[in-house]
Amino acid sequence: MLISVGGVTALFVWCLHKVLTGKKPSDHLAHVEPVEQADLEKR
Amino acid sequence: MTQKKTEAWSSKIGVIMAVAGSAVGLGNFLRFPGLVADKETGGGAFLIAYFISLLVVGLPICWVEWTLGRFGGTQGYNSSPGIFHAIIRKPWGKYLGLLGFIIPVGVYFYYVVIESWCLGYAWSSFTGGLDLGKDSAPYAAHFAQTTGLKADGAILGLSAPFLFFIGVFILNFVIIYRGLSKGIEFICNWGMPLLIVIALVLLVRVLTLGTPDPAKPELSVWNGLGYMWNPHDIAQGLSNPAVWLKAASQIFFTLSVGFGVIITYASYLKKNDDVVLSGLTATAANEFCEVGLGGLITVPAAFAFLGASAVAGGTFALGFNVLPQVFAGMPYGHLFGGLFFTLLFIAAITSSLSMLQPGIAFLEEGLGLDRRGSVALLGLVTAVGCTLVVWFSEGLKALSTVDFWIGDIGIFLQGTLLIYVFNFAFGTERGWTEAHHGADIRIPRIFKFVIRWVSPAFLTAIFAMFVLKNVAGWNLSFTAPLFTPTEPILDLVGGPNHPASGVARLTAFFLLLFGLFSALLIHRAGKRWDAR
Numbered sequence: 145m146l147i148s149v150g151g152v153t154a155l156f157v158w159c160l161h162k163v164l165t166g167k168k169p170s171d172h173l174a175h176v177e178p179v180e181q182a183d184l185e186k187r
Numbered sequence: 188m189t190q191k192k193t194e195a196w197s198s199k200i201g202v203i204m205a206v207a208g209s210a211v212g213l214g215n216f217l218r219f220p221g222l223v224a225d226k227e228t229g230g231g232a233f234l235i236a237y238f239i240s241l242l243v244v245g246l247p248i249c250w251v252e253w254t255l256g257r258f259g260g261t262q263g264y265n266s267s268p269g270i271f272h273a274i275i276r277k278p279w280g281k282y283l284g285l286l287g288f289i290i291p292v293g294v295y296f297y298y299v300v301i302e303s304w305c306l307g308y309a310w311s312s313f314t315g316g317l318d319l320g321k322d323s324a325p326y327a328a329h330f331a332q333t334t335g336l337k338a339d340g341a342i343l344g345l346s347a348p349f350l351f352f353i354g355v356f357i358l359n360f361v362i363i364y365r366g367l368s369k370g371i372e373f374i375c376n377w378g379m380p381l382l383i384v385i386a387l388v389l390l391v392r393v394l395t396l397g398t399p400d401p402a403k404p405e406l407s408v409w410n411g412l413g414y415m416w417n418p419h420d421i422a423q424g425l426s427n428p429a430v431w432l433k434a435a436s437q438i439f440f441t442l443s444v445g446f447g448v449i450i451t452y453a454s455y456l457k458k459n460d461d462v463v464l465s466g467l468t469a470t471a472a473n474e475f476c477e478v479g480l481g482g483l484i485t486v487p488a489a490f491a492f493l494g495a496s497a498v499a500g501g502t503f504a505l506g507f508n509v510l511p512q513v514f515a516g517m518p519y520g521h522l523f524g525g526l527f528f529t530l531l532f533i534a535a536i537t538s539s540l541s542m543l544q545p546g547i548a549f550l551e552e553g554l555g556l557d558r559r560g561s562v563a564l565l566g567l568v569t570a571v572g573c574t575l576v577v578w579f580s581e582g583l584k585a586l587s588t589v590d591f592w593i594g595d596i597g598i599f600l601q602g603t604l605l606i607y608v609f610n611f612a613f614g615t616e617r618g619w620t621e622a623h624h625g626a627d628i629r630i631p632r633i634f635k636f637v638i639r640w641v642s643p644a645f646l647t648a649i650f651a652m653f654v655l656k657n658v659a660g661w662n663l664s665f666t667a668p669l670f671t672p673t674e675p676i677l678d679l680v681g682g683p684n685h686p687a688s689g690v691a692r693l694t695a696f697f698l699l700l701f702g703l704f705s706a707l708l709i710h711r712a713g714k715r716w717d718a719r
Contacts, residue, residue, distance in 0.1 A: 145412065145415075145416035145482075148234055148238075148416075148478050148482070149478055149479045149482065149483065152471065152474040152475050152477075152478045152479050153475055153479050155471045155474070155475075156468075156471040156472055156474070156475035156479070158471075159464065159467055159468035159471045159472075160468065162464055162468075162627060162628065163199065163200060163203065163464060163465070163468050163627075164200075166627045
């Protein structure tokens with residue numbers, strides 16, 4: 145019982161922690177677009 | 188694809204709550220404890236088979252559905268037929284999504300009825316109407332009165348059960364009409380935390396029950412926990428096919444995989460949204476509610492008050508006959524009973540809402556209906572199906588017939604189909620890459636092998652075993668196999684001492700018509716999609 149209940153509780157808490165402290169939508173906006181080789185040559 | 192996307196989840200936690208809300212249902216608090224407590228097929232062996240099934244079937248198919256759903260959404264499709272159309276790109280591809288429409292809508296036919304029982308029981312508990320004494324007979328009578336178990340059409344009219352049913356039916360459609368974010372997500376964002384809080388309150392109450400009757404010291408909550416959780420003969424249990432069948436079936440049903448719901452919910456994600464951690468979190472939330480909460484509340488409480496015999500009556504008996512009797516025997520029982528049935532109602536409504544969204548999505552994108560039109564048409568279809576279930580209530584025959592053919596066989600079929608489509612039409616490698624697009628965590632590589640080979644083989648074996656047992660009537664013995672026709676089959680074709688049931692035949696005929704009608708709609712939708 146302890147292994148089953150403890151295991152699923154720990155997994156749930158870990159998942160919640162990862163979701164709540166994970167990347168925010170703003171992280172997607174903050175990244176820099178990689179420069180394509182073709183664009184580089186054009187410049 | 189230029190179709191404008193009008194619906195989306197407003198937050199990551201919102202979609203996780205919605206999927207978890209869909210998965211957490213009555214089975215978590217009633218069916219699972221009963222299975223673990225079963226003296227022949229429960230205990231430690233069941234739990235080992237259960238967790239193996241979770242890793243080999245539940246979690247992999249869950250990730251498969253999330254991945255295919257998000258992919259379909261990026262192609263402009265939100266329904267199973269549309270998503271399969273986008274993946275397979277053949278004229279027949281969209282028909283593989285038929286079950287993804289039929290199953291959730293078909294299960295809704297009876298699920299919303301059970302949901303209304305939960306609300307009715309919550310009301311009766313809070314108002315003291317369920318305090319029916321120590322004898323079990325009044326509780327059985329109350330259940331029969333609520334469900335119309337004794338005669339067809341018994342609850343029709345101005346009876347309280349019928350009014351609760353009408354109210355719950357309308358409530359579902361009012362919420363679904365508000366849309367994905369303002370309707371489903373809003374309800375799940377409030378409902379799921381509330382459900383967990385109520386479950387924790389009940390858990391504390393149950394664990395502090397001690398020995399309710401000092402004259403019977405053997406009936407204590409700790410002995411109840413021991414009765415349920417102590418391992419039986421594990422080696423013998425794991426060699427029993429029935430243990431594996433029950434464990435894999437429970438995983439399958441509890442996670443809502445193969446239901447057509449996750450694939451639709453995931454289709455409203457954006458291309459860079461995570462599906463790996465979200466899928467794992469929704470699964471973990473369901474397992475926490477099932478094993479961590481459901482497994483500690485119902486059976487130990489029933490054992491402490493009524494003993495081992497009380498927990499052996501099946502899901503409905505445990506929930507609606509035994510537990511009201513248990514609550515009536517404890518201080519402030521009407522309050523705790525009311526909370527318990529409120530918990531069941533919340534678990535049920537977050538699930539029933541999820542059963543409507545795949546239908547709404549298909550009617551909108553397949554027939555070009557707006558929200559009002561799709562809600563009206565789906566409301567009409569489900570009203571006909573629900574009427575069948577409510578009207579033919581004697582022995583719950585219509586309910587059990589829909590449950591067997593749609594809720595059991597259909598879900599297994601759809602889950603098996605999903606894993607094969609993922610591996611052989613979409614491509615395992617491509618799917619693996621697609622799953623990790625925007626992922627917050629990586630899936631351990633071993634799961635690639637599991638998804639490619641183990642899940643399809645395991646699922647096919649379990650499905651075959653399920654059909655052999657429940658359709659062909661196999662006694663699950665390899666050494667002395669015996670095939671006896673089962674009740675759902677006898678209800679349709681009849682047999683010695685078991686005349687065919689007219690209600691079961693009518694229900695099966697209705698389901699067949701519903702399937703044909705759905706296939707016609709998909710045919711029409713296909714023309715629309717081809718013209719895009």
